[in-house]
Amino acid sequence: MKRSEINPYLREAKERFNRNAFYLPPFAEWSPEQYRELAPDFPEIRTCQLGWDLTDFGRGKYHEDGLLLFTLRNGILHHPVYSKPYAEKIMLSLVNQKTPLHYHLQKTEDIINRGGGCLVFEFFNSIPGMAELDCSTPVEVPGDGTVHRLPAGGHLRIGPGESLTLKPGVFHSFWAEKEAVIIGEVSAINDDHSDNIFFGEQRRFPLIEEDEPPLHLLVGDYNHFS
Numbered sequence: 735m736k737r738s739e740i741n742p743y744l745r746e747a748k749e750r751f752n753r754n755a756f757y758l759p760p761f762a763e764w765s766p767e768q769y770r771e772l773a774p775d776f777p778e779i780r781t782c783q784l785g786w787d788l789t790d791f792g793r794g795k796y797h798e799d800g801l802l803l804f805t806l807r808n809g810i811l812h813h814p815v816y817s818k819p820y821a822e823k824i825m826l827s828l829v830n831q832k833t834p835l836h837y838h839l840q841k842t843e844d845i846i847n848r849g850g851g852c853l854v855f856e857f858f859n860s861i862p863g864m865a866e867l868d869c870s871t872p873v874e875v876p877g878d879g880t881v882h883r884l885p886a887g888g889h890l891r892i893g894p895g896e897s898l899t900l901k902p903g904v905f906h907s908f909w910a911e912k913e914a915v916i917i918g919e920v921s922a923i924n925d926d927h928s929d930n931i932f933f934g935e936q937r938r939f940p941l942i943e944e945d946e947p948p949l950h951l952l953v954g955d956y957n958h959f960s
């Protein structure tokens with residue numbers, strides 16, 4: 735993706751979060767120069783991979799396959815300082831913009847519709863230990879006090895305020911319907927480098943063409959800009 739595409743998506747997300755009274759921590763507004771200057775005194779940001787994140791999953795069509803995220807908090811197992819066992823994100827899914835089928839090896843996550851349109855999910859169980867869909871067994875998805883039971887490949891819609899619990903091993907894909915959706919995530923520790931199993935070839939982080947300066951750094955930029 736070009737940096738000149740990413741910057742406007744960050745601006746749009748900030749506007750939407752503000753309009754929905756979801757306020758981000760001060761480091762969400764840091765420029766790359768401020769990051770360079772301040773990051774040594776805020777080591778948790780880089781260590782725990784907090785901050786902006788945006789991906790086209792390596793497919794080059796952000797509006798079809800993509801997701802914007804901001805990680806607000808995250809822990810690292812057995813870390814002497816940052817061992818909190820939980821994570822929180824806020825995300826933005828545009829209309830019909832898909833997060834492709836994936837499951838998590840360790841992480842249980844609650845996905846919450848924080849406002850906008852309907853968020854649609856597709857579910858499959860996985861074949862244990864493989865990146866393969868189990869197309870024959872029904873899927874059980876807890877949410878808001880009940881358990882939804884769906885056939886393999888079944889769809890579930892959640893409106894503003896509703897949530898689902900996605901357990902490890904359950905393939906899930908999601909997208910916003912008719913209107914963009916602000917999505918919350920409350921989960922166990924998040925490790926995007928080793929915990930995501932995608933169905934088919936995907937890149938979790940985009941390749942970025944630097945055609946203009948970044949508005950804000952993405953978590954994937956921290957290594958190059960410090």
Ligand SMILES: [Fe+2]
Nearest residue numbers: 836838843906
């Ligand atoms: Fe997920």
